Amino acid sequence: MGPHSKAINAFNNAKVYFASPDSVSKSLLGIRVFNNGVAFKQVAIQLGGPLLLIPAETTVFNLPLKSTIWYHDLNMHYESVHVKKQLGEVKEGEWVAPPATIQLPQGFYASITEACLIKYPGMALQSNGQGGLALRLANEQPTSYPYKLRYSAEDTLRLQKPAAFKGMIATPWRVIMIGKDLNSLVNNDIVTNLNPAPDVKLFPNGLQTEWIKPGRAVWKYLNGGGDGTLE
Numbered sequence: 001m002g003p004h005s006k007a008i009n010a011f012n013n014a015k016v017y018f019a020s021p022d023s024v025s026k027s028l029l030g031i032r033v034f035n036n037g038v039a040f041k042q043v044a045i046q047l048g049g050p051l052l053l054i055p056a057e058t059t060v061f062n063l064p065l066k067s068t069i070w071y072h073d074l075n076m077h078y079e080s081v082h083v084k085k086q087l088g089e090v091k092e093g094e095w096v097a098p099p100a101t102i103q104l105p106q107g108f109y110a111s112i113t114e115a116c117l118i119k120y121p122g123m124a125l126q127s128n129g130q131g132g133l134a135l136r137l138a139n140e141q142p143t144s145y146p147y148k149l150r151y152s153a154e155d156t157l158r159l160q161k162p163a164a165f166k167g168m169i170a171t172p173w174r175v176i177m178i179g180k181d182l183n184s185l186v187n188n189d190i191v192t193n194l195n196p197a198p199d200v201k202l203f204p205n206g207l208q209t210e211w212i213k214p215g216r217a218v219w220k221y222l223n224g225g226g227d228g229t230l231e
Contacts, residue, residue, distance in 0.1 A: 009193040010035065025053075037177040037190045039115065043170045052164040055121060059135040059174060060128065061112055063087055067131070068103040071096040074124055077144040092129030095142065100125055100133060101185070108180050115173040115194035121163065123172070135174070137162065 016029040028043040044053055063069075065088035072080035073095045080097065087102070099113035112133065114123050121138035128134055139162040148156055177188045203209045 004187045007189045007192060009189065011193075032173075032194070034190055034193075036179055036184065036188055037175065039173040039175045039190060039194055041116075041171050041173045043168065045168045046166065052166055053169045054162050054164055055137055055169060055171070056162070057123075057135050057137060057171065060132045061125070061135075061176070062132045063102060063110075064105050065131045066105045069096075070101045073097065074142055075145050077146050079146070087131050090127040090129070092127055094127045096125040096127065096133055098123060098125060101182075108178060109182060109185055110179075111177045111185050111188075113175050113177070113191065115175050115191045116196065117172040118170075118196075119165075120170065120172055123174075139163075 011032045011034045014031045014033075016031070018027045018029070020026065025044055025046050027045065030041045030043070032039045042057075046053055065086070067087040068084065069087050069090065070082050070084050071090075072082045074080075074097055078097065090096075099111045102110045102112070104110060112125065124136050124138075124141050125133040126136050139160050143156050143159055147159075173194045175190055175194065177185055177190055179185045179188060198206065203212075
């Protein structure tokens, strides 16, 4: 498991265009099919008028109930402890933080996540109790304990208000990676391939850019916690 020397970016691409009956907006569904997964994204374009675009999605990933899933909820943000369950045991309303890793009844593995998250709320998944994982945006998600611990109640309420966009709105890529085993998931290049290349202004020589220096990351938890100040 771990790093591999050669990344592969080969896929079939399709674009499906839609127009609204009132000609106020048009939209695009982009689809990419790889040998080891699939991804899709939506783009909505406002053609005129003062209306703002509010992000909302109704995507549901439907999976066999006898699948095995490894996941954790949103309470401790990304620091929660993973649990292993049969998908049919995951109750309606339970939260699943991405990536959700699943072993299907046929034996192979899948992982659901997102890529190219730019100017858009991050996703989480919520069980519908019937093998479906519904995509929920940030304003629909419960606030994590670490966030509530650090910020005011007013700021927490602010998170429940969706952002509004004018002109164009593009979702991140919704990604389903597949593989015969966990090693193939770890070495899957789809998320990397769907993200834009590093900004050449910041990384003129890529990984060889002079200012990139490997080293330890120091955090206050390593020294008993502290009071959160720079001192």
